[in-house]
Every structure is written in structure tokens, then in C-alpha cells.
Amino acid sequence: MSKRMRVLMLVLAVLMIVPSILAGCGGSEDPATTTTAATTTAATTTAATTTAATTTDAGTTTAATTTEATTPEETGLGGYEFVLSADGGLWTEQAEVTAEYEELLDLYAAIEEELDCTITVTRVESELEQLTTAAVGGYKLADFLECHQMNWIPLAMMGGVRPLDEMVEYGLDLYNDEVFNQTYTLMTTLPGTDGVEHVWGLDMSGKFASLTFGHYYAFNKELCEAAGYTADQMYQSVRDGEWDYEMMLDIGRKTTADTDGDGVFDVHGLALDADGNEIWSNGIDFIEYKDGKWISNAMHPQIMPALQFMADISQSDMQIPVFGNTAGRGDRRTNFYQGRAAFAGLYGGNIDGDEFREMAGNNKVGALPIPKGPDADHYMMCFVDFDTYICQAANQDWEKSIQVMNKIGAAVTDWEAFRNQCLDYYGGDEQAIEMIFDVCFPNSFLNTAKASENLYELTRRGFFSNIYELVLTPAASAETYQDQIQAEIDSIFQQ
Numbered sequence: 001m002s003k004r005m006r007v008l009m010l011v012l013a014v015l016m017i018v019p020s021i022l023a024g025c026g027g028s029e030d031p032a033t034t035t036t037a038a039t040t041t042a043a044t045t046t047a048a049t050t051t052a053a054t055t056t057d058a059g060t061t062t063a064a065t066t067t068e069a070t071t072p073e074e075t076g077l078g079g080y081e082f083v084l085s086a087d088g089g090l091w092t093e094q095a096e097v098t099a100e101y102e103e104l105l106d107l108y109a110a111i112e113e114e115l116d117c118t119i120t121v122t123r124v125e126s127e128l129e130q131l132t133t134a135a136v137g138g139y140k141l142a143d144f145l146e147c148h149q150m151n152w153i154p155l156a157m158m159g160g161v162r163p164l165d166e167m168v169e170y171g172l173d174l175y176n177d178e179v180f181n182q183t184y185t186l187m188t189t190l191p192g193t194d195g196v197e198h199v200w201g202l203d204m205s206g207k208f209a210s211l212t213f214g215h216y217y218a219f220n221k222e223l224c225e226a227a228g229y230t231a232d233q234m235y236q237s238v239r240d241g242e243w244d245y246e247m248m249l250d251i252g253r254k255t256t257a258d259t260d261g262d263g264v265f266d267v268h269g270l271a272l273d274a275d276g277n278e279i280w281s282n283g284i285d286f287i288e289y290k291d292g293k294w295i296s297n298a299m300h301p302q303i304m305p306a307l308q309f310m311a312d313i314s315q316s317d318m319q320i321p322v323f324g325n326t327a328g329r330g331d332r333r334t335n336f337y338q339g340r341a342a343f344a345g346l347y348g349g350n351i352d353g354d355e356f357r358e359m360a361g362n363n364k365v366g367a368l369p370i371p372k373g374p375d376a377d378h379y380m381m382c383f384v385d386f387d388t389y390i391c392q393a394a395n396q397d398w399e400k401s402i403q404v405m406n407k408i409g410a411a412v413t414d415w416e417a418f419r420n421q422c423l424d425y426y427g428g429d430e431q432a433i434e435m436i437f438d439v440c441f442p443n444s445f446l447n448t449a450k451a452s453e454n455l456y457e458l459t460r461r462g463f464f465s466n467i468y469e470l471v472l473t474p475a476a477s478a479e480t481y482q483d484q485i486q487a488e489i490d491s492i493f494q495q
Contacts, residue, residue, distance in 0.1 A: 076116040080397070082404040085124035085145040087387070089209030090412065092121045104208055107411040117404060128154060128453075131392070135160035138394045143401035147201070149386040153451040156192065156200045157494050162391040162398060163198035172402040174199060179409040181205045181418075187446050188388050193494050195292050201388025202405075206414035207421065212348030214383040214447070215274040216440060217248070217368045223267070223342040227254040231366050235431045238368060238379065238439060245309045248343065248371045252318045255342040267340050270319040272332035273310065274345030274370050276464040277382040277447070282306040282373030287448040287489060294448070294493045298463065298482040299475075305373045307474030310467045322468050339364070347384070351425040360427035367432035369440050381440035384447045455488045 088094070092108065094101050108119045124141045128151045134141050135158065147155075155161050164174050173179040184203035191197045205211050221231045229237075229251055237243040252269020259266055279286045284302040288295055297303050314322050320332055320341070327335075336344035337355040350356060359365045369379035389405075391398055419437055426432045449459040463481040466472040472480065489495075 077400050077403065078116060080115075080117040080400050080404075082117050082119050082401065083124070083142040084119070084121045084389075084405075084408070085126060085142040085147075086121050086389070087146055087209040088123070090121045090204075091123070092119065100208065104412075108408075111404065111407040111411065115403060115407065117400075119404065119408070127151060131155050131160060132158070134392060134394055140392050140395040140397070143395060143397065144202075144389045144391055144405055146387050147390050149383075149388075149446060150450055150452055150456065152201060152388065152390045153190070153448075154492050155390075156190070156198075157492060159193075160393050161200055162393050162395065163192070163200060164202060164391065165199045167391075167398065167402055170399055170402065171406070173406045173409070174202060177415070179406055179413060181211075181413055181415055183415070183441050183444065184211050184386075184388070187383065187386065187444065190446070191289055201390050202409070203388055204409045204413045205418045206412045207417040208412050210418045210421070211387060212385070213436060214381040214440070214444060215277040215345055215347045215370065216381060216436060217274065217370060218336070218344050218346045219366050219368055220336065220339060220342050221364050221366055222339070223255050224251055227251045227342070231431070234366060234368060235435065238435060241372075241377075243368060243379075244371045245305070245312070245373055249309075249312055249318065252313070252342055256317050265316070268318065268320050268335075269342050270313050271336035271341035271344040272320070272329055273313060273322075273468055275347070275384060276310075276449070276460050277345075277384065278310050278313075278370055279303065279306050279449075279464070280380055280382050280445075281309070281370045281376060283376035283378075287451075287485075293495050294489045296482055296485040296489055298478045298485055302375050303478070304474060305375065307467060307478065309371075309373065310464065311470065311474055314468045314470055322470070345370075348422075349385075351422065357425060357427070360425060360429070363427060363429070365426070365432075366429060367426065367435045369435060378443050379439050381436075381444040382447045383444060384450050386446050451492050452488065455485070455492065458485050458488055 084090070090104065092105065108121075111117070112119055124145060126141065126145045126147045130141070131145075131147070131151055132155065135155065152161060164172060168174050174185065175182070181203040184205060185201065186199065188201035189197055189199050203211055219231075219234060224234060225231070234243070237247060249269075255267060255269045256265050257267045258264060282302055282305050284297060284300060286297055286303065288297055313319055320327055320335065332341075333344060333346070333350065334355060335341050337359050346356075351360075356365070369381065372379055391401060395401060419433060422436065423430065423433045450456045458481055463477055463485065466477040466480070467474055471477075
């Protein structure tokens, strides 16, 4: 039996048993304890009205008043064994003992003493098949799990994830930016199958571990200046709203050159694209929740300029030839780092490597948002690999779990430390960090085109690749994939 078929059968099983799994999710009754957890009395909480952030469809964070609870009075968790599945930066066992690691252990030790619990942070397998099996069996893999969007989104739609906003009245400090990172946490806000918006995950980015940010365009300062645009001018063009498709294409085409006279371009305007995220850059969502349903806008007229831009940046007078994937993404990035391209589509995970940091240390690289199309009124950033901490519906110890998560979040979440770390990676270029943190993040959002492995195959490896590799025109590619994409969206979101 194929893996796909096994998962589908498990999904059907989940849909049959989810009501019983979620029966203990709310209400006034104490949650049941698992066989591995110590029994404790539920703590009393006191409701308080606070100002919480909410996020619009465009990703803009606004203030809204919400009722949330104060942290419950800690009466001790009776030696509760708390397990967090997380990134290696937060692990309780690491290969190298450093001052930072010892600081982390001290933070955990203080929480353990305060709450009378033990904390283990490790990596638990959290692929969709394992998560679905756990949901069917009604057992928890960890108190909270760091989980990729291709896994937690389908699981949430199956009913296998506890909505975190429903835990606020029981003490989860969800909307406190000193406990959980609000930019990333609120990005997990999605409507459930009942049409009600919920926050499904939380984030604790800081000095120990952080979620890498979404795609943007890095630029070579020397090549752009040779084309007539200084770094200061590039940054100012964003502030003035003038950084658009035409400006990028103009600079890129002026940069593309045959410098050794052999008839082959050896310097290009673009090393590599932004992995399909340009499709959101003309002021409309590619995949949109509208009138109670998720829809594909692949053939929407407002999408077409973005698709045409994706084709334009793939032409031979602009980018390293893309037909047939003649050069891998890693090789393309290396070409950029070595000064052979004016632009490169990068994401957060690319900026801490040696090649990038050497380029940044020599003040040769800057950062810009993806340029905007003619119908857009702001720049945006799309997150394609969004790992967030979720709580399984099968976790019947969740009231204990949230007490520990509040403490861990308060100890490790530090947005300013994350910003300073990125500034260091960028060689101290304050304007580059301004572009990412002050321009892109306020309009950042989750890439729903990567809500499942199958949807990713249809979009990035099908729809977008046919445009980038000049196999199909933008209109033809959209027409080819529209119905397939919509069918997969219907399957994921169970509509």
C-alpha cells in the first residue's frame, strides 16, 4: 500500500473519531491525564481584559481587545514530565557544551524548580503520517511539537490540533509579545472547517532558536551601482513605493553581460527567483479564503501581471538559464555570492552561511522586498517553510503543558535579539534589516500554497516551474493547473 493511500485511510479514520478526541478540549472539567503524566489539580485562573493583536488577510497586524486570562496560580505540577519537540537550538541535550547552552539549561532548571516539573526538549517525528496515526490512537507525541506547515495545516483541518486561542481563558499567555513572538504566532491564524478563525501555533524566536523569515531579493550593491542605482537609492525606492517589476527588470537587464567576449553571458541580472512567491506581489492572494471557502486565484486577472513578471525574470537577458533546471538553486546562490549576479531570491535560512556572511562583511549585499506589481499598494513577504509549535488534540495534559510553555516562552522569546542576530549576519547594514523587519514583516503571511506536499507539487513544481522554465506561457500554465490546485485545496480544507 502506498504512503499516500495509508495517509488517506488514516485521515478518514480521524474524521470519524475526531468528535470524541476533542470532547475534552474546553469547558470547566479538568483534563484527563495520560498514563505517563503525574496527576495534579487544575489551577484557578482569573480572567482579564487585554489588548491582543489580530492579523488581516494581507498580514497586517492591528490591535483588538480580547478577553484573556492571567497566568494561573502555580500550585506545583507534582513532578510533571514536560516534553517539547523543537529545533536543535532549544534541545536539552546538545553535542557541544557552550556558554549559551549552559544558559539555556539554567533557564530550564529555574522553571523546573518553580513549577515542580521536568523539562525535556528533543525532536519527535512529526510528519503528517505520524501525527495522523497519533490522532487516530488518541495519544500525544509531546506536550507541544514544532511542526512544518505541510503537516500542521492538514492536521488542524482534520481536528487533530487544539486551537490555542481557546486555551487563553485557561492561562495560555498567547497574545503577550514578551512570551510568544506575535508576528509569527498570529501568522498561524486560519479559519477551521467551521469557518471560525483560530490561532493554531505559537512561536518563541530569539537568541537560542528562531524561525527563518520568508523570501525577499538580496542585491549586489556594486553591480547595481554600476547600473546606475546606489544602495541608498535602492532602499529609498522602497520607502517611496517605486521599487516595482519594471525597476528590477531594468537594473537586471543592464547588469547582464558577456564580460570575456565569448558570446555567453557570464554576469546576470538574476541568479535565482524567489521560489514562486512573486505570485502574491500584485496585491491579491494566490490562494484566498473568500465567502466561507478557500479558492485558487490562479486565473484571476490580477494574478496575471505577477505571472508575467515570473516569466520576464526567467528570460536569457535577465537570469542564468532556467530551462530544464540547468543549474541548481545552491549553485545559483553561489554565483550571486561570488559577484556574478545583481539579484538573488533568498530566504532567512540563507543568511547565516559562510559565503553570504563574507559578502555581507565586505558590504556588498543588501536586501529588498519582492518588487510590487501595478495593482499592489504595499510590499509583502510570504513564508514557505513555516514551523510552529502546536498542541495535539490528543494531549489531555494541556492545562499543565501551557503552564510550562508560558515559562519557556518568557525565558527564550526575544524579537530584538533575533533582529540583532540578523543585523550581524548582514554585516551591520541597518537599512537591509529595515527592509525585512519594518517593510516586509508588517505584511507577512503564511504560504497556503505549501499547505500539503501534494499542493506544493502542483504549485511550485508544476504551475510555477512551467513558467520559470519557459515551458508554458503564464496563461497556459494557469489554465493547466487551476482545476488540479482547486481540487487539492478542497481536499486539504475539507470543503
